Amino acid sequence: MALSLWVMAWRQIRSRPVVTGTTIMIIAVSVALMLSISMASEGIKRGISESSAPYGMVVGSKGSETQLIFNTIFLLDRPLGNVPLDFYEAVKADPRVQAVVPFALGDNYRGYRIVGTDERFFAMRAYPGAPPAFVISQGQRFAHPFEAVLGAKAAQDTGLRIGDTFVSSHGTDHHEGLEIDEHREMPYTVVGIMRPTHTPADRGIFVHYESYWRLHEHESAVEHDATRAATSDQAADTSHMLSGSDSGDLSHGITAFLVHPKGYVELMQLYQEINASPHAQAVLPGQVLGKIFEQIGFGAEVLGAIAWLVLALAAITVCLTLYQSIEVKRKDFYLMRAIGASRLHVFFVVALEAVWLFFLGELFGWALSYVVYAFLAYGIGERLSIAMPFFFDAGAAWKLALLLIGGLVVAVMTALLTYRTQLDSALRVEAS
Amino acid sequence: MIEIVEVTHTYRIGKETIRVLEIPSLVVGPGERVAVVGPSGSGKSTLIQIIAGLTLPTTGRVVIDGVDIGVLGESQRDRFRARRMGLIFQAFNLLGGFTALENVLMAAMWSGIKNKSERLQAATALLHRVGLNDRMHVDVRRLSHGEKQRVAIARALVHQPSIVLADEPTASLDPVNKTVVLDELLALVREKGATLVFVTHDTTLLSAFTRVLTLGPGGVVSDRSPVPVG
Ligand SMILES: Nc1ncnc2c1ncn2[C@@H]1O[C@H](COP(=O)(O)OP(=O)(O)OP(=O)(O)O)[C@@H](O)[C@H]1O
Numbered sequence A: 001m002a003l004s005l006w007v008m009a010w011r012q013i014r015s016r017p018v019v020t021g022t023t024i025m026i027i028a029v030s031v032a033l034m035l036s037i038s039m040a041s042e043g044i045k046r047g048i049s050e051s052s053a054p055y056g057m058v059v060g061s062k063g064s065e066t067q068l069i070f071n072t073i074f075l076l077d078r079p080l081g082n083v084p085l086d087f088y089e090a091v092k093a094d095p096r097v098q099a100v101v102p103f104a105l106g107d108n109y110r111g112y113r114i115v116g117t118d119e120r121f122f123a124m125r126a127y128p129g130a131p132p133a134f135v136i137s138q139g140q141r142f143a144h145p146f147e148a149v150l151g152a153k154a155a156q157d158t159g160l161r162i163g164d165t166f167v168s169s170h171g172t173d174h175h176e177g178l179e180i181d182e183h184r185e186m187p188y189t190v191v192g193i194m195r196p197t198h199t200p201a202d203r204g205i206f207v208h209y210e211s212y213w214r215l216h217e218h219e220s221a222v223e224h225d226a227t228r229a230a231t232s233d234q235a236a237d238t239s240h241m242l243s244g245s246d247s248g249d250l251s252h253g254i255t256a257f258l259v260h261p262k263g264y265v266e267l268m269q270l271y272q273e274i275n276a277s278p279h280a281q282a283v284l285p286g287q288v289l290g291k292i293f294e295q296i297g298f299g300a301e302v303l304g305a306i307a308w309l310v311l312a313l314a315a316i317t318v319c320l321t322l323y324q325s326i327e328v329k330r331k332d333f334y335l336m337r338a339i340g341a342s343r344l345h346v347f348f349v350v351a352l353e354a355v356w357l358f359f360l361g362e363l364f365g366w367a368l369s370y371v372v373y374a375f376l377a378y379g380i381g382e383r384l385s386i387a388m389p390f391f392f393d394a395g396a397a398w399k400l401a402l403l404l405i406g407g408l409v410v411a412v413m414t415a416l417l418t419y420r421t422q423l424d425s426a427l428r429v430e431a432s
Numbered sequence B: 001m002i003e004i005v006e007v008t009h010t011y012r013i014g015k016e017t018i019r020v021l022e023i024p025s026l027v028v029g030p031g032e033r034v035a036v037v038g039p040s041g042s043g044k045s046t047l048i049q050i051i052a053g054l055t056l057p058t059t060g061r062v063v064i065d066g067v068d069i070g071v072l073g074e075s076q077r078d079r080f081r082a083r084r085m086g087l088i089f090q091a092f093n094l095l096g097g098f099t100a101l102e103n104v105l106m107a108a109m110w111s112g113i114k115n116k117s118e119r120l121q122a123a124t125a126l127l128h129r130v131g132l133n134d135r136m137h138v139d140v141r142r143l144s145h146g147e148k149q150r151v152a153i154a155r156a157l158v159h160q161p162s163i164v165l166a167d168e169p170t171a172s173l174d175p176v177n178k179t180v181v182l183d184e185l186l187a188l189v190r191e192k193g194a195t196l197v198f199v200t201h202d203t204t205l206l207s208a209f210t211r212v213l214t215l216g217p218g219g220v221v222s223d224r225s226p227v228p229v230g
């Protein structure tokens, strides 16, 4: 049995389980807060990057580039207007283009967005040579209009199975209880379900874009009849035609398309040409995401600053706790001195107590940060289908080291306080 | 050997000062067993602390085994005390959270017994001696009052001190334990040839000592051999 000063300090804190437990918890929680904030922002970035990996350059109509990315890749926000079909055809025919994947958006089934695309969607890859990003796990790909392939989450949440039919409705959101604009005459049939990708695509329902065209051709015809029958409704009809966004008129175009050029030079040429044209904009998801990350980073920095503040408060709390316990332990120090411990011995025991508290607090805090992260990842996964990967946060290492040094400073400060008061008032303890 | 020369001690509380001790001369020779009695507040504990070098007297000198402890630096005094003296108090003698054996070992370590197995041997032997063979590995907080004071005795004697200072170690014990603990202490002190200064309120214990020192408001009131109690 070695009664080193470390062991003595450890025994001392162990002999006050409540105070010790609380102190360690305070440190652990604030450490976890600080670490999980930076880890979560990094995790979200990684998740977003992975989600957008298979999408090369996205082309859509002029407007917000963030909106274009959000809508096409993350199935959020509302679609921009349509790209004229002949423009799409022209890009597709361009010799510098290797492949294009069209996307038509604007309808939903119970809030799960219906993405009109074609068989080339299934050829998308995160990078050349990677396995296909989207794979069927049950059934088969859509081959004809009004056949639908469900994303894993969409399938799970809606309960739709292969062979089931459903009708889509206009718009991007599901309006429970409201009278919705359903396309009742033309139902979809589920023919396949995709393997989970842990990206927002899991929430999509993928159909051939021709379905959109047919639906909206049909609708236009019906609307025309209706307009002829009731000319008073003209204003509303016109606004519907012009808006082209939420309830876009898809019979003459598509919402966006991906372009995979043959090489980097071709990519840059096409990027500039498309952006120079009056019909569309080309967006590189990486660049837009970079801007979004800056925002996330800024938010994380603010939160991180708050976390540091909380941590500073925790340090002060620990300092106070230790100082208060000195009052209680004055007798112990007195005794230690009386049986031969030097001032320095007592100083070290007090300092090492603080070191223990910080060390354990940080250790638990570090573990706790992964628990917090797991909860966050689960929540974000559920809501946005963005997979936040687990990873070892190297930044945490230096933060923890820094904290341990901070803990040492607190320890030395506390010990110095003890050092000065060790004997004077101890006498009163003895006298009483 | 303890020599006290013209020692006075005053405590200062704010602007007020109270003189609690005034001893023109006192010599306690090797092997003497001195009981210190006197009313509460007469300065008994203060005297013990001054002899131990835990408190420096306001004036005067304390010489232990030829060494004037007033001229020693604080850490030297700490080391001197650790080697030469064993201290026992009325309460708070032990460090909670440590076993009886560990408490004794700690004192052995700080008193400068370098050899580990020697420390262990001395500590175990003493704990056996005071009848705590089967309680050695118990956290001292779980021991009874009597057991605690016996651990304190073992702790005070583990390093073979030449002087044992005890400040009412039996005050919180029941009459039976009181005599048992005192007898154990006296036997050990006699065996090791140590000097004992023992503060007590209990006049029934005095016959066991070679000398009784009575403190009063003005200082030493009487210094004599014990009067057998009838
Ligand atoms: N650290 C201190 N500061 C101020 N006054 C003190 C201090 N220690 C003791 N005193 C006072 O000095 C006087 C003597 O105290 P001391 O403890 O030596 O008495 P005592 O004889 O041991 O009493 P008791 O029998 O109650 O233990 C008391 O009046 C006490 O209040």
Ligand SMILES: [Mg+2]
Binding pocket: A430, A431, B044, B045, B046, B167
């Ligand atoms: Mg006293």
